[in-house]
Amino acid sequence: MNKYQVVTTISYPKPGANGKTGNWRIFKPILDKQKCVKCLRCWIFCPETAIKRNKDDTIDIDYDYCKGCGICAKECTVKAITMEREGKQQ
Ligand code: SF4
């Protein structure tokens, strides 16, 4: 019987030529940890790998590299992530 080894690669964001890519974000994802059911869809779909998966499957958003595309909010089925205009949070 053949045995297959599954190999995955996870990349992590790094500063670009103009610094950290979160600098030019217009909309910011806001996470409501009370609503999060740890499905990890946002972690899978974030094109910038700006969502960090913790050991207990909770997530955190790395605002240094989040570009504010809104995909995580779109993919979250329980609406635990909402997009707000930058500066509105203070
Ligand atoms: S807004 Fe886009 S870049 Fe930012 S965490 Fe969500 S999916 Fe990733």
Ligand code: SF4
């Ligand atoms: S998609 Fe929503 S529920 Fe799933 S881990 Fe992300 S924030 Fe939590």
